[in-house]
Amino acid sequence: MRVIGLAGWSGAGKTTLLVRLIPALRARGLRVATLKHAHHAFDVDQPGKDSFRHREAGAGEVIVSSRRRVVQIREVAEEARLPDLLRRFGPCDLVVIEGFKREAHPKLEVYRHANGRPPLHPDDPRIVAVASDHPFPEAGRPIVPLDAVEAVADIVLARSEPLAAILERLEARKGTPHGAAD
Numbered sequence: 001m002r003v004i005g006l007a008g009w010s011g012a013g014k015t016t017l018l019v020r021l022i023p024a025l026r027a028r029g030l031r032v033a034t035l036k037h038a039h040h041a042f043d044v045d046q047p048g049k050d051s052f053r054h055r056e057a058g059a060g061e062v063i064v065s066s067r068r069r070v071v072q073i074r075e076v077a078e079e080a081r082l083p084d085l086l087r088r089f090g091p092c093d094l095v096v097i098e099g100f101k102r103e104a105h106p107k108l109e110v111y112r113h114a115n116g117r118p119p120l121h122p123d124d125p126r127i128v129a130v131a132s133d134h135p136f137p138e139a140g141r142p143i144v145p146l147d148a149v150e151a152v153a154d155i156v157l158a159r160s161e162p163l164a165a166i167l168e169r170l171e172a173r174k175g176t177p178h179g180a181a182d
Contacts, residue, residue, distance in 0.1 A: 002094050003086065004160035007101035007127065008110035009117040013146055014098050017110055017131060021096070024153045030093040035085055037099025045073060083170040086163060094160060104169045106159050108152065111136075128159040 006014045018034065025032050045052040051062045051073065061074045082103050089095055097105065101120060109120050109127045113134035121127040121139055129142040131152050136143050144151040 001089065001092055001163040002160035003097065003105055003163055003166050004094070004128075004156050005097035005100060005103070005105050005107040006110055007099070007107040007120060007124075008112075009115050009120075011115050012110045012112040012117075014110045017146065017149070017152065018096060018098055020149045021152055021156065024149050025094060025156070028153065028157075031091070033089050033092040033095045035089075035095060035097045035100075037097075044071070081170075083167050086167065086170075094156070095163070096156070104173055105166045106161050108155060108159070110146070112146070129155045 006018055008014050022032050022034070045055065045062075051064045051071075054062045055073065055075070061072070063073075064071045082097075082100050082105070086095065097103075097107075101107065101124075104126055106128045107124070107126055109124075109130040109132075111119050111121075111130055111132040111134060113132070119130070119132075119136065121130055121136070121141065127141065129144065130136060130139060131144050131146050131148070133146050142155060144155065
């Protein structure tokens with residue numbers, strides 16, 4: 001299993017790029033998984049459904065299983081750490097992380113000039129390339145257009161890293177604040 005992230009400010013187009021990137025990677029024969037960081041409380045459960053009612057009644061963990069899908073919902077006292085989340089994945093070829101921009105994994109920055117936010121790559125050596133609607137001639141790393149999905153796929157495959165190497169790096173930073181708030 002290899003890992004890479006998409007990082008950028010809100011509104012840059014990370015999700016838009018990712019939903020275009022996944023089919024391109026699958027067309028190359030890869031089993032792709034994703035990990036998305038949310039900035040706020042979220043709920044994937046629906047009010048009125050049995051699993052929602054179980055949680056509402058006080059269950060700290062609910063697993064819903066069918067022939068085609070398993071979902072696990074766990075109430076937590078603190079946010080899960082990226083290494084712990086990465087260890088939860090089943091067999092796949094590539095995990096693409098959306099968010100966790102301050103963590104020490106390889107990342108492709110998604111940059112949209114109209115956001116008015118500064119680029120991340122000048123201050124983050126873990127950003128290996130940038131998908132952008134703005135030129136960065138002195139970036140010191142590959143820059144590709146936001147809509148160049150096949151070029152992004154090439155970079156993702158070339159610059160992703162083995163899970164073991166990423167876990168080792170992330171665990172070495174265990175005592176430092178992690179980048180969940182991004």
